[in-house]
Structures are given as C-alpha cells and as structure tokens.
Amino acid sequence: MTLDFRKIRGVVMDVDGVLWRGDEPISGAAEFIAFLQSRGIPFALATNNSNKSPEDYQIKLEALKLGQLDVDQIVTSGRATASYMKQHYPAGTRIHVLGGDGLRLLMQRAGMILTDEPPCAAVVVGIDFSLNYEKVRKANALVRGGADFIGTNADATFPMPDGPAPGAGSILAMLATASGKKPVVIGKPNAAMYQAALDVIGTTADETLMVGDRIDTDIDGAQALGLKGALVLTGVSTRAEAEAAQRPPDIVINSLNELISQWQQA
Structure with missing residues (x-):
C-alpha cells in the first residue's frame, strides 16, 4: 500500500x-x-447520504466549524439521483419518494411530481429516519404495481457514535425482498x-x-x-x-x- x-x-x-x-x-x-x-x-x-440537500450539508459544515464550501462542491447521492431522473424521465412525471425532505426537494427541483398513489412511474428510495411499516407497505405496493425501483445508494449501514446504524441499503433490501424486484442504484x-x-x-x-x-x-x-x-x-x-x-x-x-x-x- x-x-x-x-x-x-x-x-x-x-x-x-x-x-x-x-x-x-x-x-x-x-x-x-x-x-x-x-x-x-x-x-x-x-x-x-440522501437525507439532506447540498445546502443542508453546507450549513452543517459551518455549524460544526469544519469550513466553508460552495454548494457545487457537495455531491450527494440524492443530487446524483436527481440528475438521473432528469435524464430518464420527462418533467411532470409522477413518482413516489421514500426518503427525507432533502431527497423530496431534489426530486421536485428535477421536475418530478410527488405522489403517494398510482399512477406512479418510479419509486425513489433513500434513507428515511421516520420510516414505518405503512411507508414501506405503500412503496412496495407501487413497485409491485409496475413502478420503476430506484435507490439513491445501497449502504447497508452508516456510522453513528454508538455504532453502525441501518442505512438506505437496508431499506432497499427489505423492499427488494417484498417486491421481488432489484433496484437501480445510483450512489x-x-x-x-x-x-x-x-x-x-x-x-x-x-x-x-x-x-x-x-x-x-x-x-x-x-x-x-x-x-x-x-x-x-x-x-x-x-x-x-x-x-x-x-x-x-x-x-x-x-x-x-x-x-x-x-x-x-x-
């Protein structure tokens, strides 16, 4: 090495x-x-991490006194997924987001219309710190109903002070098992x-x-x-x-x- x-x-x-x-x-x-x-x-x-927008990270860096960065210097899996959606789906496409507010905002900026009901062209999944059974059930129903299955990243865990915590990959694995479909992963x-x-x-x-x-x-x-x-x-x-x-x-x-x-x- x-x-x-x-x-x-x-x-x-x-x-x-x-x-x-x-x-x-x-x-x-x-x-x-x-x-x-x-x-x-x-x-x-x-x-x-797709839970926050690049602007959120810019604020956190300053709050933790780590330095000042331009927003363009911060590439999140959510930002990369938004670029993917713009390339593959026209503006006005109805999609469902299982993830945080930052990911939802990025999808809206990419021209997507957020929905919880069919018709739905795609289900985009990231980390969701308020995850519950109903959210998983709804996303699973949409994927099984024909919506494309897209993941921001496949990290099974992410580091926390008390040890590794379940990440977006753990949520993807659960939905993949329930739906029988393999996600397209961007991050x-x-x-x-x-x-x-x-x-x-x-x-x-x-x-x-x-x-x-x-x-x-x-x-x-x-x-x-x-x-x-x-x-x-x-x-x-x-x-x-x-x-x-x-x-x-x-x-x-x-x-x-x-x-x-x-x-x-x-």
Missing part, C-alpha cells in the same frame, strides 16, 4: 465516518479541509457519483485521491474508475479488512491528521 502524494492534484472525500459521526465532528476534519484550501488543492465531498460505488465529483474539481481520475471509510463503496468504486484510494479508520472498515481486500486501498491511515502529516512529508 503506497501512494505518491506528489501526483495528487485533487481530492474527493466521503462525509459520514470521515468528517463526522452523526453530529460529532471527527478529529482532524477541519484541519484537513484547511490543509487542502491552503494548498489550493480542489476537492469535493461525495456522500451516499457509490457506481461511477456516476465519482464522475460528478471529478467534473466539479476538474481533475482526471488518475490524479485524484478518494478519502473514505468504507472499502466496499468509497474505495472499491473509486479505484475501479482509476482514482487512488485512502482508507481512514474512523468509520466502518478496519485495517484487517483493508489487508484482506481483493483490491487494497493505496494507503490506510488512522486519521485525517495522519494523512496531513504524510502528505506534508512527501
């Missing part, structure tokens, strides 16, 4: 498990953002998320570093597209999992402070 920092011209980084856990900032997060800004290294955030590790981030920062894949806490999404997806992968051990994946991975990360670090230190020494 080696990485030549001298060849890195841009950075894409995950959020949950890298910059914060829940509403608690992770040590080194503010310092790493300041480090990139001080060196003029372009960077973007790429998060599979990491699919290429669309990384390409959207590369478009934001203006670098090529081979000169860009992906910093994430999950091998199965952050690192695997990035390396498959040609980015370098840095696994930070403040979230989900462990060093043992990195060493056992079929395609190991280019570098494994304990914290973002350690990443800064190694970069400065390069």
Whole structure:
C-alpha cells in the first residue's frame, strides 16, 4: 500500500465516518479541509447520504466549524439521483419518494411530481429516519404495481457514535425482498457519483485521491474508475479488512491528521 502524494492534484472525500459521526465532528476534519484550501488543492465531498440537500450539508459544515464550501462542491447521492431522473424521465412525471425532505426537494427541483398513489412511474428510495411499516407497505405496493425501483445508494449501514446504524441499503433490501424486484442504484460505488465529483474539481481520475471509510463503496468504486484510494479508520472498515481486500486501498491511515502529516512529508 503506497501512494505518491506528489501526483495528487485533487481530492474527493466521503462525509459520514470521515468528517463526522452523526453530529460529532471527527478529529482532524477541519484541519484537513484547511490543509487542502491552503494548498489550493480542489476537492469535493461525495456522500451516499440522501437525507439532506447540498445546502443542508453546507450549513452543517459551518455549524460544526469544519469550513466553508460552495454548494457545487457537495455531491450527494440524492443530487446524483436527481440528475438521473432528469435524464430518464420527462418533467411532470409522477413518482413516489421514500426518503427525507432533502431527497423530496431534489426530486421536485428535477421536475418530478410527488405522489403517494398510482399512477406512479418510479419509486425513489433513500434513507428515511421516520420510516414505518405503512411507508414501506405503500412503496412496495407501487413497485409491485409496475413502478420503476430506484435507490439513491445501497449502504447497508452508516456510522453513528454508538455504532453502525441501518442505512438506505437496508431499506432497499427489505423492499427488494417484498417486491421481488432489484433496484437501480445510483450512489457509490457506481461511477456516476465519482464522475460528478471529478467534473466539479476538474481533475482526471488518475490524479485524484478518494478519502473514505468504507472499502466496499468509497474505495472499491473509486479505484475501479482509476482514482487512488485512502482508507481512514474512523468509520466502518478496519485495517484487517483493508489487508484482506481483493483490491487494497493505496494507503490506510488512522486519521485525517495522519494523512496531513504524510502528505506534508512527501
């Protein structure tokens, strides 16, 4: 596991498990953002969390004193899914959203009309912190009735201070089991998320570093597209999992402070 920092011209980084856990900032997060800004290294955030809009993340970054970012620097799976919907469904298409207010807003901005009843062209599923049986039952009925089944991301869990919590992937798995249909998934590790981030920062894949806490999404997806992968051990994946991975990360670090230190020494 080696990485030549001298060849890195841009950075894409995950959020949950890298910059914060829940509403608690992770040590080194503010310092790493300041480090990139001080060196003029372009960077973007790429998060599979679809519950919040890019504007919500901009506010949270400032509230946690992690730094000020432009909205365009924040690529969420909800934002990528909204782009997908605009490309594949005409404005005025009736869809159902099982997810948070941020995802619903992004779908409306994409020209979709939200509905809880048929006719319904697609069911879009993200993380929903107020999930209940009735919501799942309604979404399942629409999918079984012929609506397309689309997921913002397939993360089974996401990091919280008290341990991994069920993520959007767990909701997708439940609906897939009940409906007998496989969802189209937009977020990491699919290429669309990384390409959207590369478009934001203006670098090529081979000169860009992906910093994430999950091998199965952050690192695997990035390396498959040609980015370098840095696994930070403040979230989900462990060093043992990195060493056992079929395609190991280019570098494994304990914290973002350690990443800064190694970069400065390069």
